[in-house]
Amino acid sequence: MPQPYDIIIIGAGIVGAMIARTLARYDVRILWLEKASDIGVGATAANSALIHAGHDAVPGSLKAEMNVKANPLWDQLSEELHFAFQRTGAYVVAIGPEEFAKLEQLLDRARQNGVPAEILSGEVMRQREPQINPAVSGALHIPTGGIVDPWGATVAAAENAVLNGVELRLNTEFLDFIWEGEKASGRVDESKIQNPKSKIVGIHTSAGDFYARWVINAAGLFADEVMHKAGVRPEFKITPRRGEYFVMDRNQLQLNNVLFPVPTAVSKGILVTMTLHGNTLVGPNAENIEDKTDVDVTPQGMAETWAGGLKLVPGLKQRDIIAIFAGLRPAGNAPCANPAVDYAHDFIIEIPAEVAGFVNLGGMESPALTAAPAIAARVVELLQGAGEELREKAAWNPLRQDRPVFRHLTREEQAALVAQDPRYGRVICRCETVTEGEIVAEIHAPIPATTYDAIKRRTWLGTGRCLGGFDMPRVVEILARELGKNPLEISKKGPGSEFLFRQTKEAAL
Amino acid sequence: MTHTLKSHYDVIVIGAGPGGLAAAIEAKKHGADDVLLIDRDLELGGILLQCIHNGFGVETFKEDLPGPSYAQRFVNEAQTIGIEYLLDTIVLEVTPDRRVYTTGARTGFKELSAKAMVFSMGCRERTRAQIRIPGPRPAGVFTAGTAQRWVNVEGYMPGSRFVVLGSGDIGMIMARRLTFEGAKVERVLEVMPYLSGLSRNYVQCLLDFDIPLQLQHTVKRIIGKNRVEAVEAVAVDDQWQFIPGTEELIPCDTLLLSVGLIPENELSQKAGVALDPVTAGPYVDDGFLTSVPGIFAAGNVVHVYDLVDWVTQAGRTAGKRAAMVVTGCCNPEPAYVPTRAGDNVRYVVPQRLDPETLTQEPIMLQMRVTRPLEQSVTVQVTDGDTLIAKKAERYARPGEMVSLTLKGKDYDAVRKAKELKVSVVPK
Numbered sequence: 001m002p003q004p005y006d007i008i009i010i011g012a013g014i015v016g017a018m019i020a021r022t023l024a025r026y027d028v029r030i031l032w033l034e035k036a037s038d039i040g041v042g043a044t045a046a047n048s049a050l051i052h053a054g055h056d057a058v059p060g061s062l063k064a065e066m067n068v069k070a071n072p073l074w075d076q077l078s079e080e081l082h083f084a085f086q087r088t089g090a091y092v093v094a095i096g097p098e099e100f101a102k103l104e105q106l107l108d109r110a111r112q113n114g115v116p117a118e119i120l121s122g123e124v125m126r127q128r129e130p131q132i133n134p135a136v137s138g139a140l141h142i143p144t145g146g147i148v149d150p151w152g153a154t155v156a157a158a159e160n161a162v163l164n165g166v167e168l169r170l171n172t173e174f175l176d177f178i179w180e181g182e183k184a185s186g187r188v189d190e191s192k193i194q195n196p197k198s199k200i201v202g203i204h205t206s207a208g209d210f211y212a213r214w215v216i217n218a219a220g221l222f223a224d225e226v227m228h229k230a231g232v233r234p235e236f237k238i239t240p241r242r243g244e245y246f247v248m249d250r251n252q253l254q255l256n257n258v259l260f261p262v263p264t265a266v267s268k269g270i271l272v273t274m275t276l277h278g279n280t281l282v283g284p285n286a287e288n289i290e291d292k293t294d295v296d297v298t299p300q301g302m303a304e305t306w307a308g309g310l311k312l313v314p315g316l317k318q319r320d321i322i323a324i325f326a327g328l329r330p331a332g333n334a335p336c337a338n339p340a341v342d343y344a345h346d347f348i349i350e351i352p353a354e355v356a357g358f359v360n361l362g363g364m365e366s367p368a369l370t371a372a373p374a375i376a377a378r379v380v381e382l383l384q385g386a387g388e389e390l391r392e393k394a395a396w397n398p399l400r401q402d403r404p405v406f407r408h409l410t411r412e413e414q415a416a417l418v419a420q421d422p423r424y425g426r427v428i429c430r431c432e433t434v435t436e437g438e439i440v441a442e443i444h445a446p447i448p449a450t451t452y453d454a455i456k457r458r459t460w461l462g463t464g465r466c467l468g469g470f471d472m473p474r475v476v477e478i479l480a481r482e483l484g485k486n487p488l489e490i491s492k493k494g495p496g497s498e499f500l501f502r503q504t505k506e507a508a509l
Numbered sequence: 510m511t512h513t514l515k516s517h518y519d520v521i522v523i524g525a526g527p528g529g530l531a532a533a534i535e536a537k538k539h540g541a542d543d544v545l546l547i548d549r550d551l552e553l554g555g556i557l558l559q560c561i562h563n564g565f566g567v568e569t570f571k572e573d574l575p576g577p578s579y580a581q582r583f584v585n586e587a588q589t590i591g592i593e594y595l596l597d598t599i600v601l602e603v604t605p606d607r608r609v610y611t612t613g614a615r616t617g618f619k620e621l622s623a624k625a626m627v628f629s630m631g632c633r634e635r636t637r638a639q640i641r642i643p644g645p646r647p648a649g650v651f652t653a654g655t656a657q658r659w660v661n662v663e664g665y666m667p668g669s670r671f672v673v674l675g676s677g678d679i680g681m682i683m684a685r686r687l688t689f690e691g692a693k694v695e696r697v698l699e700v701m702p703y704l705s706g707l708s709r710n711y712v713q714c715l716l717d718f719d720i721p722l723q724l725q726h727t728v729k730r731i732i733g734k735n736r737v738e739a740v741e742a743v744a745v746d747d748q749w750q751f752i753p754g755t756e757e758l759i760p761c762d763t764l765l766l767s768v769g770l771i772p773e774n775e776l777s778q779k780a781g782v783a784l785d786p787v788t789a790g791p792y793v794d795d796g797f798l799t800s801v802p803g804i805f806a807a808g809n810v811v812h813v814y815d816l817v818d819w820v821t822q823a824g825r826t827a828g829k830r831a832a833m834v835v836t837g838c839c840n841p842e843p844a845y846v847p848t849r850a851g852d853n854v855r856y857v858v859p860q861r862l863d864p865e866t867l868t869q870e871p872i873m874l875q876m877r878v879t880r881p882l883e884q885s886v887t888v889q890v891t892d893g894d895t896l897i898a899k900k901a902e903r904y905a906r907p908g909e910m911v912s913l914t915l916k917g918k919d920y921d922a923v924r925k926a927k928e929l930k931v932s933v934v935p936k
């Protein structure tokens with residue numbers, strides 16, 4: 001048996017990344033697995049990018065607790081790890097008199113959660129956001145809300161974890177658990193143990209077996225399947241709830257606020273919000289579906305999302321749409337641990353009593369992006385509670401080095417950077433002004449970007465008005481050169497998504 | 510070429526396609542001493558470098574040339590008369606007072622300035638998002654121009670079995686090119702009841718190669734998570750609504766989009782140039798002067814042309830007028846006569862004429878029609894009531910630019926007019 005790890009983490013979304021980063025502080029050997037070719041490709045790749053204040057979580061739920069605890073942590077995190085975050089505040093916007101009446105209830109809920117909030121008049125809201133629907137009757141202002149770059153945060157936390165010793169393995173899928181007493185053949189030697197499913201000692205993966213004293217389930221949409229393999233919570237089910245979005249051209253539409261509608265029973269509703277890339281985001285709708293991989297955009301979904309956007313900002317124009325995408329919320333059905341709270345969609349963060357060596361997370365839908373750092377801290381507490389000593393490493397470095405982003409620099413800084421490394425002088429993505437230097441840096445980063453989409457998520461290239469039409473051939477060429485591969489091997493998002501089929505007749509000669 | 514690069518120029522031209530090349534040459538010939546041409550590509554020639562098919566220069570040279578050969582003639586001339594150029598260099602920003610920031614791996618970061626400028630940045634392609642095609646986001650959905658670059662410049666095939674959405678020229682030309690390369694082009698789908706590109710491309714690129722064109726059809730859905738596996742095609746009615754029951758699954762690995770071009774005006778916007786919402790290009794006058802003094806615009810950056818010859822002509826006019834700014838001329842606030850789109854006209858370029866600069870030189874009014882007329886038509890200009898000029902055409906199609914040239918004899922009437930109304934009506 002190979003040298004076992006102390007901890008294995010399954011899943012490299014924001015939750016896995018924050019856990020890995022937090023645990024990397026301690027003197028433990030950690031293996032971190034992700035089945036995709038890159039980190040942050042699940043729910044973390046397609047969401048509203050908001051750091052929620054916690055104003056509308058159900059009071060008394062674990063969700064509310066984690067959200068409210070995590071919200072203030074983001075300033076320091078973004079400073080240490082260097083990713084984009086801004087505490088913008090947020091507004092829940094009431095249109096018409098009926099919705100205005102609901103703001104009181106929302107204010108009351110915010111207060112119960114300990115979240116500062118105030119009700120503003122329609123007049124004030126119109127001044128703060130001139131593009132708002134003129135029928136606005138008032139708004140709940142929540143000053144602690146914020147916006148984040150979710151990919152940036154995930155990559156930054158993951159990179160910091162890796163630099164502090166966490167072993168990350170991409171393209172490695174968790175298949176099943178290895179139980180104490182189980183032989184290498186995968187069959188349990190029943191004679192050796194009393195309870196065949198009592199202690200997890202490792203996992204089978206698509207890339208072989210790995211052993212550890214603890215396995216943490218951070219598998220997002222697939223967390224139910226993972227926990228079922230551990231024999232935990234058989235009744236727990238994740239329903240993918242799809243949300244579709246529009247991204248608007250920032251040259252045509254400048255909106256400087258985070259606008260929620262008055263929420264519905266199932267979701268926070270369709271937002272119109274600023275992002276850290278300057279584009280306005282419209283969405284998401286909410287539709288329960290079956291397939292956990294179905295991120296199709298649909299005619300109905302787009303129509304619903306657009307109508308929702310128009311309700312808040314009637315001046316939206318379809319010709320300014322530059323991208324459409326969909327994300328899947330990993331919506332669970334776990335009742336709140338506190339029986340006094342009537343809520344059936346809470347987070348699960350637990351060490352289940354029936355299995356040893358298993359930290360179980362589930363139902364990581366919104367606001368799990370926001371809550372991730374608090375969830376990670378709770379995982380540490382649980383491990384400590386289970387007797388793990390978790391000694392701090394002397395060599396732990398909480399800081400991550402920033403890499404230059406050409407478009408964020410002043411003209412003088414740009415000139416200096418280009419003089420120092422000419423590759424920062426060659427613009428590869430014309431709409432977002434992303435340079436060859438930035439792309440090369442990501443390909444050779446601690447967690448190398450090896451696909452087009454991986455570079456896109458890290459640099460924001462290909463997200464502008466031309467949607468990559470200009471940069472795609474150039475990025476494929478750079479990836480091939482830097483990775484020492486043939487351009488035919490370069491893919492959008494891993495095997496099966498290659499761009500090119502063969503050389504042309506002349507080129508092949 | 511770039512050894513003695515100065516920081517101040519008489520005329521700086523952005524974009525070295527046919528528009529920019531012609532502008533630079535003409536500016537130099539008309540008295541601008543220091544002319545600089547900047548392009549982000551590695552070579553001069555613009556989009557023509559990837560247009561290796563014939564069809565260029567029939568008006569200008571009375572010859573049918575491939576794109577690169579057409580461009581080469583201007584490149585030769587530019588080099589002969591001593592135009593400086595910066596290649597592999599992108600313009601990041603132009604300020605309203607004509608300071609220019611550029612960057613390039615070989616040319617470094619620079620701040621330049623000019624007495625006059627010509628914007629000829631060309632256009633970009635409309636994308637999947639702009640037409641909101643449902644489905645997942647696999648590899649294999651490319652714009653036709655991106656595919657054209659891959660095939661003609663980089664030497665790679667981005668697929669083997671294609672469906673083309675949109676009957677734009679690039680899509681039709683690529684359908685033929687890919688067929689030459691041994692790929693299968695299953696179909697060209699067009700949502701409108703008529704072609705959006707040139708009829709000659711339909712004949713030479715689709716008909717001659719038995720590639721079916723389906724009008725009033727579109728893609729209802731893309732299928733395939735990693736790579737395109739099929740598209741679901743569907744017929745649409747006159748309101749672009751899907752007609753239930755007409756769905757058809759077409760297996761393919763690539764969907765090419767040829768669904769329109771949009772003038773590339775990010776720099777123009779930053780420079781304060783006012784844009785026409787219909788063309789998405791700058792408002793220009795008959796000398797291609799924009800709303801910002803000293804800044805001209807020519808070529809696809811103004812409105813999308815179908816023939817390179819008119820781009821060259823526009824570049825020449827803009828370059829000559831830019832030189833005139835340098836040598837000193839022109840009323841800074843002309844009392845413009847606006848042109849207006851009348852019956853069956855979507856837009857007219859130029860959007861305004863300067864009555865004081867009207868000379869004996871002809872002025873070409875360029876327009877696109879709103880709906881096709883498959884019969885003899887009259888293209889006419891009036892001052893609202895009285896006819897100023899007219900011409901006959903055999904037909905008028907949205908995919909083909911229509912023009913009408915005003916000549917010296919018309920200018921008296923133009924000067925007196927409050928506006929010029931242009932229409933294209935059945936004869």
Ligand SMILES: Cc1cc2nc3c(=O)[nH]c(=O)nc-3n(C[C@H](O)[C@H](O)[C@H](O)COP(=O)(O)OP(=O)(O)OC[C@H]3O[C@@H](n4cnc5c(N)ncnc54)[C@H](O)[C@@H]3O)c2cc1C
Pocket residue numbers: 010011012013014015016017033034035036039040041042043044045046047048049050051052172173174175218219220221222223241242243244284327328329330364365366367368369370371
């Ligand atoms: C439409 C939408 C809007 C949202 N808006 C917000 C918001 O504004 N603010 C907010 O706080 N939250 C928001 N959320 C929620 C937030 O995006 C998610 O809660 C969060 O990203 C969950 O992170 P995760 O790491 O748990 O899951 P994921 O990001 O899905 O990560 C799980 C990872 O596990 C991997 N994995 C799964 N199974 C296996 C296996 N067997 N082996 C190996 N790896 C495996 C997956 O590939 C994936 O990468 C939104 C979600 C959606 C969908």
Ligand SMILES: Cc1cc2nc3c(=O)[nH]c(=O)nc-3n(C[C@H](O)[C@H](O)[C@H](O)COP(=O)(O)OP(=O)(O)OC[C@H]3O[C@@H](n4cnc5c(N)ncnc54)[C@H](O)[C@@H]3O)c2cc1C
Pocket residue numbers: 523524525526527528529547548549550554555556557560562563564565566598599600601629630631632654657678679682773776807808809810814815816817818820
């Ligand atoms: C695929 C295709 C097929 C065609 N086929 C035909 C045909 O068969 N016959 C015919 O007559 N016409 C054809 N045309 C039309 C004609 O060739 C084009 O209209 C013409 O090339 C446009 O010229 P342009 O100078 O306006 O733009 P372009 O040729 O596009 O040149 C614009 C240049 O500006 C540069 N640029 C843009 N922004 C910047 C920046 N910020 N900094 C630096 N450089 C910048 C670009 O790199 C580019 O080189 C075709 C056009 C296309 C696109």
